Amino acid sequence: MHSVDQTTEQMVRSVLAYAENRLRMDPVPLDKATLDPARLHDRLRGVIREEPRQPDEVLGVYASVIAPSVISADSPRFLGFIPAAPTKASLLFDMLVSCASIQGISWLEASGAIAAENSVLTLLAAEMGMPPTAGGCFVSGGSAGNLSALAVARETAKRERTLTGRPQVVVSLDAHSSIINTLMLLEMDALVVETDDHRLTRSAVERMIARTDAAVLDDVVAVVCTSGTTNAGIIDDLDGVGALAEERGWWFHVDGAYGGAGVLVPSLKPKYAGIERADSFIVDPHKWMFTPFDCCALVYKRPELARRTHTQDASYLDVIRDQGGEWNPTDYAYHLTRRARGLPLWFSLAVNGLGAYREAIEVSVDLAKAAADLVRAEDHLELVREPDLGIVLFRRLGWEHDDYDAWARKLHDDEVAFIPPSKWDGETVGRFAFLHPDTTLDVVREVLERTR
Numbered sequence: 001m002h003s004v005d006q007t008t009e010q011m012v013r014s015v016l017a018y019a020e021n022r023l024r025m026d027p028v029p030l031d032k033a034t035l036d037p038a039r040l041h042d043r044l045r046g047v048i049r050e051e052p053r054q055p056d057e058v059l060g061v062y063a064s065v066i067a068p069s070v071i072s073a074d075s076p077r078f079l080g081f082i083p084a085a086p087t088k089a090s091l092l093f094d095m096l097v098s099c100a101s102i103q104g105i106s107w108l109e110a111s112g113a114i115a116a117e118n119s120v121l122t123l124l125a126a127e128m129g130m131p132p133t134a135g136g137c138f139v140s141g142g143s144a145g146n147l148s149a150l151a152v153a154r155e156t157a158k159r160e161r162t163l164t165g166r167p168q169v170v171v172s173l174d175a176h177s178s179i180i181n182t183l184m185l186l187e188m189d190a191l192v193v194e195t196d197d198h199r200l201t202r203s204a205v206e207r208m209i210a211r212t213d214a215a216v217l218d219d220v221v222a223v224v225c226t227s228g229t230t231n232a233g234i235i236d237d238l239d240g241v242g243a244l245a246e247e248r249g250w251w252f253h254v255d256g257a258y259g260g261a262g263v264l265v266p267s268l269k270p271k272y273a274g275i276e277r278a279d280s281f282i283v284d285p286h287k288w289m290f291t292p293f294d295c296c297a298l299v300y301k302r303p304e305l306a307r308r309t310h311t312q313d314a315s316y317l318d319v320i321r322d323q324g325g326e327w328n329p330t331d332y333a334y335h336l337t338r339r340a341r342g343l344p345l346w347f348s349l350a351v352n353g354l355g356a357y358r359e360a361i362e363v364s365v366d367l368a369k370a371a372a373d374l375v376r377a378e379d380h381l382e383l384v385r386e387p388d389l390g391i392v393l394f395r396r397l398g399w400e401h402d403d404y405d406a407w408a409r410k411l412h413d414d415e416v417a418f419i420p421p422s423k424w425d426g427e428t429v430g431r432f433a434f435l436h437p438d439t440t441l442d443v444v445r446e447v448l449e450r451t452r
Helices: 004-025 037-044 055-069 089-101 109-129 142-160 177-185 202-210 239-250 259-264 303-310 314-322 345-354 354-378 401-413 441-449
Strands: 133-139 168-172 188-191 222-228 252-256 280-283 296-301 382-383 390-394 422-424 428-431
Touching: 004 089, 004 280, 037 055, 055 202, 055 422, 089 345, 109 133, 109 168, 109 314, 109 345, 133 142, 133 345, 142 177, 142 222, 142 252, 142 280, 142 296, 142 303, 168 177, 177 188, 188 202, 202 239, 222 239, 239 252, 239 441, 252 303, 259 280, 296 303, 296 401, 345 390, 354 390, 390 401
Parallel strands: 168 188, 168 222, 222 252, 252 280
Antiparallel strands: 133 296, 280 296, 382 390, 390 428, 422 428
């Protein structure tokens, strides 16, 4: 299995040829995604057996059964959830990282990879106005980033003051679902703030404070803002809430998993005023920074606090600290073993230039504005709210949930677009999530035409 023989040589040629063909697809097809479990399990039954199979035979199963059963999130017609649009450079370098089995646990083992990753984290921190001493690591996704950051918030509060009850974290109703799950895992409670237009503001938090028992407020350890909510792309009042957090001694965490990358665009930067106040923030490069799954940048203003929380002690790990070194990523999140998942982003940024990233992000925002104009122009459609970033919510007058569902299924069956409906204040609505810079306004027109 580990030697290079004639079978391996053929496998290398076949897999690389398949990968090259996939990389050359322009545009990437959406695919229908076979969802029938019985059919899928039947076609995969017996593929793995005691005896070996020819690689081309197994690759054929992947190409004919598995690949068509996966919706291509990197297609310009993938307009649901939060899409992905990795650059060709990042995809190629991701292959290199896998081929070399590059891990990124400690400076002792992977100093070059870690230095490259850290150069990207330094760039992101600088764009967000954080000090040069800020730092962190790449983790698997926003959920892992939020969990790691809020664990630091909790442990820091426990060290610095006395808590009389369960730790409390201030959040809005529109905080990502991973925040609530994180609080459950960390045995913390959510102080949910009622907001106007789904945006967490200083005044909304102050109203919550005014009606909350003082003993409960004494146990608040953090407040979470979102810079680009997943459902609607709303940026919270980062400056106002961040200032309030400083005044009250709360940890200020900013979840920018989807929308945080917008700070790279000069025309959008004013929307992110106050993000420099964050004690920690996350952004997912596998979303608006065009990197393959799975990748989240987690940055702390004072990384030494994270190191105090996440450093793992074991006799076999002593060597990675005894021999010194600049940075051990394993000390900044709940992980130990980790893939050097920041390298594809480093390579793509260097190859394409930061300016290309700024432009590609702005394309999505401009497309959202144009789509909103198209919605406004139709008598049977209604814009739910003005888009902040690349997400557009709209309603089709007279439709109920089943109508939206049938519309979305037909669009997918016809491979026009993948655009599942969402909810807004309990009402089913249509939702565009623009991220791929090659998505055209003609695709939007085609989708909206199907609402007639």
